[in-house]
Amino acid sequence: MEEFAKKVLERCSVDGVSYADVRFVETRFEELVVKNGQPETIKSDCKIGFGVRLIYNGAWGFASSSILSDEEGERVAKLAIEIAKASAYLKRRDVILAPAKPVKAKHRMPFEIDPFEVPLEERLSLLLRVDELMRSVEGIQLSEASMSLWHQRKLFVSTEGAAIEQERIEVGAGMTATAVRGSDVQRRSYPAAHGGNFAAKGYEFILSLNLEEHARRIAMEAVQLLDTEPCPSTVTTVIIGSNQMALQVHESCGHPTELDRVFGTEASFAGTSFLTPDKLGNFEYGSQIVNIVADATIEGSLGSFAYDDEGIPGQRFHLVKEGIFVGYLASRETAPLIGLKGSNGTMRAENYNAIPLIRMTNINLEPGDCTLEEMISDVGEGIFMDTNKSWSIDDKRLNFQFGCEIAWLIRNGRLVKMIKNPTYTGITYEFWRNCDAVGNESEWQLWGLPNCGKGEPMQTMHVGHGVPPARFRNVRVGVVK
Ligand SMILES: [Zn+2]
Known part of the structure; x- marks a missing residue:
């Protein structure tokens, strides 16, 4: 061959x-x-x-x-x-x-x-x-x-x-x-x-x-x-389970850090990004405990590979470090436009008959320092929800609404009651700035997503997310309409 x-x-x-x-x-x-x-x-x-x-x-x-x-x-x-x-x-x-x-x-x-x-x-x-x-x-x-x-x-x-x-x-x-x-x-x-x-x-x-x-x-x-009651409509503390967190990271950090979107070359189908180059290195994306990396080097994960479709080795680098937006997913063509010396290896094509585009690798929320149990035990009143049911996010990746399959009310540090049809909404950076607890290594789990769509004609890509559960204050929750 x-x-x-x-x-x-x-x-x-x-x-x-x-x-x-x-x-x-x-x-x-x-x-x-x-x-x-x-x-x-x-x-x-x-x-x-x-x-x-x-x-x-x-x-x-x-x-x-x-x-x-x-x-x-x-x-x-x-x-x-x-x-x-x-x-x-x-x-x-x-x-x-x-x-x-x-x-x-x-x-x-x-x-x-x-x-x-x-x-x-x-x-x-x-x-x-x-x-x-x-x-x-x-x-x-x-x-x-x-x-x-x-x-x-x-x-x-x-x-x-x-x-x-x-x-x-x-x-x-x-x-x-x-x-x-x-x-x-x-x-x-x-x-x-x-x-x-x-x-x-x-x-x-x-x-x-x-x-x-x-x-x-x-x-x-x-x-x-x-037989359960629906999720109440209120503003409260929310703990997002690892499985739903994978999609949260995917939509609100993975897509907006794709550098081709930022320059508008993918805008017609996938949208653009609020993370413009003037924000690189200074924008407060989240609270200080938020660390998000792109990591193509985890053996066996769906978003891992040895070399991308431009022949660049798979790499690990920060997108968000201690809350500050510090990196993009780049290609050989886009890297010089923001002053990078070289591509960070994210170009992949769905198949032989498609051009490579900038795609997520494994976009991971790095582990914090508490268990899920500890995270729940600190909450007087709140909601724990998990497993994605629906999602919607605007073109710039700012305003989002996610629905989950299941949730539990938290009262005085304990899960007390199962509730149905939960949703939460937010503005990406406000939401991540309100993150006040991130699950530790033992709670961190890898999820493979085989259906990330991008491009015109659309290409479906296999990506991954390593994520623990995390806690967010002042989140608007409600019911799936
Ligand atoms: Zn996607």
Whole structure:
């Protein structure tokens, strides 16, 4: 494959082309969904192809194909040059890439059990068992369990001399039980909503989720929620569980620190950002105990990788340090625009047929110093909520509203009563400035999100969040409308 990619790269070496890279990507995907005791989806899919990205006369060109022949390689290289020529008419400035050391490397993300070797029957029967356990709870109208597997091989070569091969396995699973009474619909998910939890590991990760152990518990909680009172509308102290915190960090810190959004190149679909470059290094994003890092180096996490799709090593760096906004997710093209010497390695493409964009890696809230129990014990009156149900945030990532599946009232340092349909709203920096407790290492958990959407046409990316629960004062809470 390297030979083919290098041949395509040679086709790009014509006058006027200052840079080119070729990515070859092979992705195998399997998805199983079981609903109400029946297999609903059994899907298997494989995509292979290559993409050519180059700079001609200071402008980008990109083209791709799934036909791996020399003639097609030549056609795609020429097409990328033609597209760059056309883009050059509209350029506002020449594309200048920050320098990067061309890497030659091979990397394989470690795993124990190849999930594709686990018989379909065995995987399906696990989902059918947890589905049955959920339905064994009286009052459950809808039960659903799912599992996804990916195997990806990638090769990256560039005219600067980089040649990087990478291989990874990813898996994920989850389940949801829904109870309905009249117009009241209550659901509980495990280990997370929106498909469960995901990791760049083998089948051992699915087994570690212990789905069967939790199936009846979440089903009983869904039924119990029908009889609870709704969340009160008030301003109070809120403790956000680790699972919901993953989405809070994703929407209110991950997206607004993507440097392409800041410069408006992604504005048409994904929006812009309130974190403008004048705020870098001086803006009070949160309270002093808020530390948020981008970390692509955590082994086995969904947002980790050895090299990004520009051949830059995965890195760990601060976005928010002791409450101050200090960093962006950058690429080779955007890094020099804010005075960075080089990219911090966040460019990734969904597949061979898409251009790399700045994407989150693992965006993590660093652990603080208390347990969840200690956090609750300090609260006279408040609410603990967890597991995302709905989200909404404006284009600049400032005003947000999140709904959760479940919550409990806190009175005098104890959880006293389950309540339903909780939401909380806020303005990003006001909310984080009111953070007065962050869970410690023992409460910190990794969540993989396989469905972060960005770009036009939209690309779905796999990202991660390592987060503990955290406590926020003066938060407006209410009920899902
Ligand atoms: Zn996203």
